[in-house]
Amino acid sequence: MEALAGLTYYTIAISVVILGIIVIAVAYIIIRFRKKSGEEGEPYQDFGSLKLEITWTLIPVAIVAVLFLLTCSTMRAVDPPSADREPDIIIIGHQWWWEIVYPESGVITANEVHLPAGRQLLARLESIDVIHDFWVPELGRKIDLVPGHPNYMWIVAGEPGVYLGACAEFCGAQHANMRIRVIAQTEEEFSEWLTRQARIPETPSTGIAAEGAKIFQEIACMNCHTIAGTPAAARVGPSLTYLATRDTIGAGVLTNTPDNIAKWLKNPAKYKPGSLMPNMKLTDEQVNAIVAYLEALDE
Amino acid sequence: MSSRIPIVPESTEPLPGLGENTGLLSWVASIDHKQIGIMYLIGTLIYFVIGGLEALMIRTQLAKPGSELLSPEMYNQLFTMHGTTMIFFVVMPFLIGVGVYLVPLMIGARDMAFPRLNALSFWLFAFGGVLLYYSFFTQSGAPDVGWFAYAPLSEKPFSLNNGPTYWALGLLVSGIGSLISGLNNVVTILTMRTPGMTMRRLPLFVWMMLVTSFLLVFVIPIITSAFVMLLLDRLLGATFFTPAFGGSAILWQHFFWGFGHPEVYILVLPAFGIVSEVIPVFSRKPIYGYEFVAGSTVAIGLLSLGVWAHHMFAVGLGNVANAYFSLASMLIAIPTGIKVLNWVSTMWGGRINFAVPMLFATAFIIEFVVGGLSGVAIASVPIDWVVTDSYFIVAHFHYTIFGGSLFAIFAGVYYWFPKFTGRMMSETLGKWHFWLTVVGFNMTFFIQHFLGVMGMPRRTYTYHDMPYWGSMNLISTIGAFIIALSVLVFIWNIIVSLRKGEPAGDNPWKAWTLEWATTSPPPVYNFKLVPPVRGRRPLWDLAHPDSPDEPDAKIVTEGPNG
Numbered sequence: 126m127e128a129l130a131g132l133t134y135y136t137i138a139i140s141v142v143i144l145g146i147i148v149i150a151v152a153y154i155i156i157r158f159r160k161k162s163g164e165e166g167e168p169y170q171d172f173g174s175l176k177l178e179i180t181w182t183l184i185p186v187a188i189v190a191v192l193f194l195l196t197c198s199t200m201r202a203v204d205p206p207s208a209d210r211e212p213d214i215i216i217i218g219h220q221w222w223w224e225i226v227y228p229e230s231g232v233i234t235a236n237e238v239h240l241p242a243g244r245q246l247l248a249r250l251e252s253i254d255v256i257h258d259f260w261v262p263e264l265g266r267k268i269d270l271v272p273g274h275p276n277y278m279w280i281v282a283g284e285p286g287v288y289l290g291a292c293a294e295f296c297g298a299q300h301a302n303m304r305i306r307v308i309a310q311t312e313e314e315f316s317e318w319l320t321r322q323a324r325i326p327e328t329p330s331t332g333i334a335a336e337g338a339k340i341f342q343e344i345a346c347m348n349c350h351t352i353a354g355t356p357a358a359a360r361v362g363p364s365l366t367y368l369a370t371r372d373t374i375g376a377g378v379l380t381n382t383p384d385n386i387a388k389w390l391k392n393p394a395k396y397k398p399g400s401l402m403p404n405m406k407l408t409d410e411q412v413n414a415i416v417a418y419l420e421a422l423d424e
Numbered sequence: 425m426s427s428r429i430p431i432v433p434e435s436t437e438p439l440p441g442l443g444e445n446t447g448l449l450s451w452v453a454s455i456d457h458k459q460i461g462i463m464y465l466i467g468t469l470i471y472f473v474i475g476g477l478e479a480l481m482i483r484t485q486l487a488k489p490g491s492e493l494l495s496p497e498m499y500n501q502l503f504t505m506h507g508t509t510m511i512f513f514v515v516m517p518f519l520i521g522v523g524v525y526l527v528p529l530m531i532g533a534r535d536m537a538f539p540r541l542n543a544l545s546f547w548l549f550a551f552g553g554v555l556l557y558y559s560f561f562t563q564s565g566a567p568d569v570g571w572f573a574y575a576p577l578s579e580k581p582f583s584l585n586n587g588p589t590y591w592a593l594g595l596l597v598s599g600i601g602s603l604i605s606g607l608n609n610v611v612t613i614l615t616m617r618t619p620g621m622t623m624r625r626l627p628l629f630v631w632m633m634l635v636t637s638f639l640l641v642f643v644i645p646i647i648t649s650a651f652v653m654l655l656l657d658r659l660l661g662a663t664f665f666t667p668a669f670g671g672s673a674i675l676w677q678h679f680f681w682g683f684g685h686p687e688v689y690i691l692v693l694p695a696f697g698i699v700s701e702v703i704p705v706f707s708r709k710p711i712y713g714y715e716f717v718a719g720s721t722v723a724i725g726l727l728s729l730g731v732w733a734h735h736m737f738a739v740g741l742g743n744v745a746n747a748y749f750s751l752a753s754m755l756i757a758i759p760t761g762i763k764v765l766n767w768v769s770t771m772w773g774g775r776i777n778f779a780v781p782m783l784f785a786t787a788f789i790i791e792f793v794v795g796g797l798s799g800v801a802i803a804s805v806p807i808d809w810v811v812t813d814s815y816f817i818v819a820h821f822h823y824t825i826f827g828g829s830l831f832a833i834f835a836g837v838y839y840w841f842p843k844f845t846g847r848m849m850s851e852t853l854g855k856w857h858f859w860l861t862v863v864g865f866n867m868t869f870f871i872q873h874f875l876g877v878m879g880m881p882r883r884t885y886t887y888h889d890m891p892y893w894g895s896m897n898l899i900s901t902i903g904a905f906i907i908a909l910s911v912l913v914f915i916w917n918i919i920v921s922l923r924k925g926e927p928a929g930d931n932p933w934k935a936w937t938l939e940w941a942t943t944s945p946p947p948v949y950n951f952k953l954v955p956p957v958r959g960r961r962p963l964w965d966l967a968h969p970d971s972p973d974e975p976d977a978k979i980v981t982e983g984p985n986g
C-alpha cells in the first residue's frame with residue numbers, strides 16, 4: 126500500500142505539473158496572441174525548431190522511465206509471487222453472488238469474506254460461469270475471476286471492520302447487485318467464527334422448524350443449495366448452512382432479517398430482477414417454516 | 425515528374441454524380457466522393473442523436489441511487505448500444521466520411537482511387553447500423569453484453585437472446601466497409617496526388633488519414649475473425665471462447681483489444697489531423713515542426729498495435745506481460761506529447777482569430793491533455809488495478825473520445841461547413857454551442873474521476889446510496905442534459921445556416937490547402953485547374969508571391985526569435 130501511495134503521488138504530481146504548464150501556456154496565448162483590432166498582415170512565419178523538438182522528446186522519455194521503474198517495483202510489492210502455496214481462501218464468482226471457501230477447515234459461505242485483521246492471506250479466484258472481478262476499494266487492487274483461468278491475489282485488511290466492495294467486471298443482468306463484504310476480525314474472533322461455521326448443525330426435530338427442514342428437502346431447494354449435515358449439497362446457489370450469521374441476502378440487496386428472508390423466498394426477482402433463484406411459488410406457511418428452519422440452524 | 429503511379433486506370437466514362445439530376449437517386453446511386461462524404465456526415469449525425477438519447481437515458485437512471493426507471497435488461501441494452509453506436513457509427517464513420525470528402529480535394533485529385541468501392545463502404549456502414557438497430561424491434565431486444573461483448577457472457581449459454589448475434593453481424597458488415605475504405609484511402613493517397621504534392625508536402629490531415637487507413641487495414645481483420653468465431657460459437661455450436669468446453673475466455677479479449685486499442689487511435693488520429701489543419705490557419709502561422717507532427721503520427725500508429733493488453737491488467741496475465749504492455753503504453757505518451765507541444769507552439773506568436781473552429785480546437789488541446797494524462801496513469805499497472813472498470817475509466821475515455829475526437833470533429837464541421845455547403849455557419853449560435861458543450865462536458869465527466877476513485881464500478885444499472893455518490897451522479901446527469909441542449913443548438917445552427925448562412929466564397933478562412941482553391945461547394949470534377957504545388961501551403965504561395973514557403977526547405981528552419 127505504501128508503494129502504491131508513492132506511485133500515485135508521483136503520477137498525480139507529474140500530471141498536475143504538465144496540465145498546469147499547458148493550461149498556463151494556452152491562457153497566456155489567448156491573452157497575448159489573440160488578434161487585436163487594427164492588426165494587419167500576417168505574423169512572423171515560424172516553422173519550428175529542432176532543438177525544441179529534441180528537448181520535448183527527451184523530457185517525456187525521462188518522465189516515462191521513472192514512472193515505469195516505479196510501476197515495476199510497485200507491481201512487485203502489491204503482487205509478490207505466491208510461491209506455489211496453497212490458498213487460504215478460494216473465492217468463486219457466480220452470476221450474481223460470491224462463494225467463499227476456506228479449504229483448510231472446509232467452511233463454505235457466501236458474499237462475505239471473513240479475515241483476521243493484519244494477516245496477509247492468499248486468495249485463489251475462480252469463476253463458475255462468466256468473468257467477474259473482485260474489488261474492495263479500501264483493500265487496494267482488483268482482480269478478475271476468469272472461468273478456466275484461476276488467479277491468485279494477496280488480501281489483507283489492516284484494521285478490524287467491514288470493507289464494502291462489488292463485482293467490477295460486467296457480468297450480466299444483476300452485475301450491479303453483486304456486492305461483497307470483507308469482514309476483518311481480531312484473530313480470536315476470526316478463529317471463533319471459523320470453528321462455528323465448520324460445525325455441522327443439528328437438524329431441528331420439533332416444531333415449525335422441523336417442518337421447514339422437511340419442506341426444504343422435499344421441494345427443489347436442495348437441487349441448488351447446501352445445508353451441511355443434510356443431503357442438500359448443491360452449489361448452484363449460496364450455502365445456507367449458516368445463513369443466519371450473515372449480514373445480507375442476495376449479495377447485498379436486502380439486510381438479513383427473518384422478514385427479509387421470507388420476502389426473498391416469496392419473490393426473489395422483486396429484489397433482484399434476473400436473479401437465478403427461481404420464484405418457487407411457496408405458500409406463506411411454507412415460507413415461515415423454511416425461515417424458522419434456516420434460523421434454527423444457528424442455535 | 426508525375427507522382428501518379430498507374431495502378432489505378434483512368435476512368436474512361438464520366439462519373440455519375442451531382443450533375444443535372446439532384447434528386448434522391450443522384451445520392452443513392454452516387455459514387456462521387458463528395459456526395460458519399462456528405463451522406464456519411466448525415467448518417468453519423470442521425471446515429472449521434474440516437475446514441476446521445478441512449479446516453480441521456482443512462483444518465484437519467486443514474487441521477488439518484490436505487491432508481492427503478494429502467495429495468496436492468498433495458499439499462500444493459502442502452503449502455504451497450506450507446507458505446508457501440510458512438511464508436512462504430514458516429515466517431516469512426518464521421519472521420520472516414522470527412523476523409524472521403526476532403527482527401528481527394530486536399531491532394532488535388534478528381535475522386536477516390538476506387539469510387540465504386542467508396543460507395544460500397546458507405547452502404548455497408550449504413551446497413552450494418554440498420555442491422556444492429558433492427559435488434560431493438562425483435563423479441564430478444566438489442567444486445568446487452570457491452571460494446572466489448574466479453575466471452576463467455578456473450579456466448580449462447582449466458583445470452584440466449586439474439587442480441588449479441590445482431591451485434592456481431594452488424595459490426596461485421598460495417599467493419600468490412602471500414603476496411604475497404606481504409607484500403608481505398610491508402611491507394612488514393614499513395615497514387616493520386618497532384619504533381620508536386622510529395623509526401624513531405626502532404627497536408628497533415630491527409631497524413632493522419634493515411635496512418636489511420638493503414639491501421640484500419642491491419643486491425644479490422646482481427647476483429648472480423650473474432651466476430652466470425654463468436655458467430656460460429658453462437659450459431660453452430662463451436663467453442664472458441666467457452667472455457668467449459670476447452671475454449672478460452674481470454675482469447676476473445678486478445679482479439680477484441682488487438683483491434684480495440686488501435687481503434688482508439690483510429691478515432692483520434694484523424695481528429696489530430698483536423699486540429700493540425702485548424703490551428704495553423706486560425707493562428708496565421710504554419711504548423712510548428714511539421715515533420716515531427718507527421719512522424720509522431722506514424723510512431724503512434726506503430727506503437728498502438730502493440731499495447732492491447734493494457735486493457736487486461738486485471739485479467740491475470742502475469743507481471744512480465746503486464747510490465748511490457750505498461751511500458752509500451754506509456755511510450756505512446758511521448759509522440760502524443762510532441763503533437764500537443766507543436767500545436768501550442770503553432771499558436772505561440774500567432775495572430776489568432778478565435779472563431780468557433782479555433783475555440784473547439786483550443787478546448788480540444790486542454791481536454792485531450794487531461795485524457796492523455798489519466799491514460800498514462802492507468803498505463804501504470806498498479807494504478808490500473810485500483811481504478812480499472814470504475815467510473816475513472818469512463819471519465820478517462822470520454823476525455824479522449826468526447827473531449828478529444830468529438831471536439832475536433834466540431835472544429836472540423838465549423839471549419840469545412842463553408843466548403844461543403846457554400847455557406848458560413850452562424851458564429852453566434854456556434855459560440856453558444858461551444859460554451860454549452862464545454863460546460864456540459866466537463867460537468868458530466870470530470871466528477872466521474874472521483875466517483876471511480878471512490879469505488880463506483882462501471883456498467884451498473886443502479887448503485888447503493890454511498891456517501892456523496894448520489895449528489896455527484898446528479899451533477900454528472902445535469903451536465904449530460906446541458907450537452908443535450910448544446911447538441912440542439914448545433915443542429916439548429918446547421919439548419920439555419922444551410923438556409924440563411926452568409927455565402928462563404930472559395931476561401932473564407934484564408935486557408936492554405938488545396939480544397940480551398942476550388943469553389944464552395946466544389947464542382948463534380950473538383951478543380952478546373954489544380955494550383956501548382958511547390959510547398960506545403962500552395963495557397964499561401966499564391967497569395968504571397970514575394971515570400972513563398974521555401975520549396976523543400978530545410979526540414980526545420982530556425983527562426984530569428986525561435
Ligand SMILES: [Cu+2]
Nearest residue numbers: 257292296303
Ligand atoms: Cu460479477
Ligand SMILES: [Cu+2]
Nearest residue numbers: 684685688735
Ligand atoms: Cu487501449
